[in-house]
Amino acid sequence: MSAAQGGNARARSKRPTMVDVAREAGVALRTVSRVVNNDPTVGPEYVARIKAAIKALNFRPDERARQLRTGVSDTIGAAVRRIAEVNPALAAIERAAREGGLTLLASSTDFDEQREHDILISMCRQRLDGIIVEPIGESHSYLEPELAAGLPLVAMDRPLSGVSVDTVMSDNAAGIGMAFHHLRRHGHRRIAYIGDDERVFSGRERAAAFRACLLAHGEPVGDLVHPGEITAERVGAALDAVLHGPDPATALVTGNMDTTLAVLRRLGPEATRLPIVGFDDVPLADLLRPALTVVAQDTARIGATAVELLRARIAEPARPVKTVVVPVSMTIRGSGELRS
């Protein structure tokens, strides 16, 4: 009894392989492989015997070996800014992947360029069938050789810099236009914009679109457009500038979710009085007082389109590169319809 103790408390007892199953069932390896892959050209009595052996031994085919041999992984990667945060695009990717019989390997870049690089290279080493990336940073030329080697890659939300790949993103300019015109229709003439840094692609596009709106209506651009870092201080300062300047704004467009939240936190109870339209929908937007009017991206469609583009690229590596722009829509809840 005393000797047995150490004996069976061993590290993972090796799993059975196809050879073991073949021996157990008294057939050739090849036949087991056929049964595992549902090849119909196997006699029913063999099938039964082999399935029994598989169950008896609790055999699970080693996916890595199959992948190595067949060359495909049936797995796609998604390098997004955050898994584990509200991310309907990622949810849509996961759904689309599942429906297509693909495994999804999702990783967070955490807004870190170096980390994005590491994740992408790691995914290359894992020989994934393709990758969807929500790009961070400005320099993606290191992907050039991978693309040349045939890596199927799709950019989501932002284009990749320096390389030409399939891309899906929202119609930022149209969204800003919708927000601006909504507020104009509600009587506002001094409409301010606070948004993300112009070093970020979407921050650049949205700020530019907002300036274009102002110009088109003959409004002075000068003190109404405030792109920059999303910090409590910077957003607070921008808010002070637009609300307490000599010619205060009467309404506000916020350029993304983080800006919206920073503004609401800064305003506190005052938020009930300032007309706001936010870019990006916000979780619990309906529970705020007033409920938040937003320009919502069609994130579900963005994610689904990303997978579609990726599948098409995998199927036909030489097809022409495509950029899909997904429309945005407005969700009216109250904050954008306040009378100032």
Place this chain on the structure above:
Amino acid sequence: MSAAQGGNARARSKRPTMVDVAREAGVALRTVSRVVNNDPTVGPEYVARIKAAIKALNFRPDERARQLRTGVSDTIGAAVRRIAEVNPALAAIERAAREGGLTLLASSTDFDEQREHDILISMCRQRLDGIIVEPIGESHSYLEPELAAGLPLVAMDRPLSGVSVDTVMSDNAAGIGMAFHHLRRHGHRRIAYIGDDERVFSGRERAAAFRACLLAHGEPVGDLVHPGEITAERVGAALDAVLHGPDPATALVTGNMDTTLAVLRRLGPEATRLPIVGFDDVPLADLLRPALTVVAQDTARIGATAVELLRARIAEPARPVKTVVVPVSMTIRGSGELRS
């Protein structure tokens, strides 16, 4: 020219292998492997030559082949209810995995028992080093053979039924107690509970804990405890019962985030008057009016502990099974301190 067109538009041009690198550098395969794995016993001039060849060919070692050969994957799986939603535990798992040099494969069970089963089996086939699961459903006996085969497995948030594995979860009873006593300290005697179905583990634990609180204070349990499905209708009915009955409650404890949100949506503007303490923190809880007082789970610690337990299990498969109960804490923001 016309012939060339179809020629180089081929499917993924095969990637170079170690053999190619060895040929390019004029050395043996083994030496390339050594350099790739940073083996110090290689002459510096060889290292340089091989690294140059790797760069020239854009060689990336095939991770699958390495895994097949070495038997380890340096990858752990996480089967959680939802990725792509706010999930601090998953974020913590990802962080801990990264810091430990592990790749994380995260999948959503979507609250679907069948899907959980499929994901777990698929992870077994991929020969992951271990799995963290946030269990759904009641029957996990199908994991028995996998565990017997040495699969390292950790349950998070809820225990697995029928099998004995390492588990990490919150102190549900203590959390309910904190909420209850907080409201009592604010003068309430008729405190109601609305929460999840008692078929769900945490729903069961929390409802039981609430009943125990009532009993301990000599309050009648009868009409104050409302576990059940989280739907607008059911929660609405429960709310009506506790607020508009003959002896209405003056304060409410909600059993999880979804219940809290359903209650707030149902109450609408009335929410400003009903003292509420919610179990689970809620995104944007600070922006609600009143801001929401909650019993917050230490999700970051739960995730980190799950990875810790898993690593320990991988390192020492025979160690005794452990259950870690993580303390909860209260975040006071306003809703729980209302005078009714």
Place this chain on the structure above:
DNA sequence: CTGAAAGCGCTAACAC
């Protein structure tokens, strides 16, 4: 319909 044998790309004994 079934069986023997080669090989996917890599690592690890073991000689040199």
Place this chain on the structure above:
DNA sequence: GTGTTAGCGCTTTCAG
């Protein structure tokens, strides 16, 4: 220090 060789577990020509 470096090279040769076997083999991880599977799929897949090719004969029977």
